[in-house]
Amino acid sequence: MTIQAMSEDERHEHFLREAVRLARESVSSGGGPFGAVVVRGGEIIASGTNRVTSDSDPTAHAEVVAIRSACEALSSFQLENCDVYSSTEPCPMCMAALYWARPNRVFFASGREDAAKAGFDDQFIYDELARATDARDLDMRRVAVEEAGSEFAEWDACEGRTEY
Numbered sequence: 001m002t003i004q005a006m007s008e009d010e011r012h013e014h015f016l017r018e019a020v021r022l023a024r025e026s027v028s029s030g031g032g033p034f035g036a037v038v039v040r041g042g043e044i045i046a047s048g049t050n051r052v053t054s055d056s057d058p059t060a061h062a063e064v065v066a067i068r069s070a071c072e073a074l075s076s077f078q079l080e081n082c083d084v085y086s087s088t089e090p091c092p093m094c095m096a097a098l099y100w101a102r103p104n105r106v107f108f109a110s111g112r113e114d115a116a117k118a119g120f121d122d123q124f125i126y127d128e129l130a131r132a133t134d135a136r137d138l139d140m141r142r143v144a145v146e147e148a149g150s151e152f153a154e155w156d157a158c159e160g161r162t163e164y
Helices: 008-028 062-074 092-101 112-117 123-130 150-157
Strands: 035-040 043-049 083-088 105-110
Touching (some): 008 043, 008 062, 008 083, 043 062, 062 083, 083 092, 083 112, 092 123
Parallel strands (some): 083 105
Antiparallel strands (some): 035 043, 035 083
């Protein structure tokens, strides 16, 4: 059966199964158990798996890898008219990346509770983000310097800027 002949629910299941297949493939090759695909017009335009340990990059989560690849393929910094399918509910970092990339929709198969049971518990981060900056476990301090804000004044004055 072709993608076009499938019902909407069947298409979502099809692409989620692909994300889960990628996650399982990642595990078998020594990576983390996460996969994601970016779809536009019923076609996968990019995919990603967790590459944190293979790339020594804590930001190389499946969704971020897929977003980067899709944006490169589209020559755009946004995923206009795209849907993202993830094997697992995106973590806080990936959620932020998804909001910045602006896909139409995000679908996921396993929930954050499933990930936590496997040792991928992000509850600490969710809790930290809700706290005031000066109350977080990670020492974060705002230091006033005279030049602070000048970059935004330059941005505001830049006539050729690309809005995002």
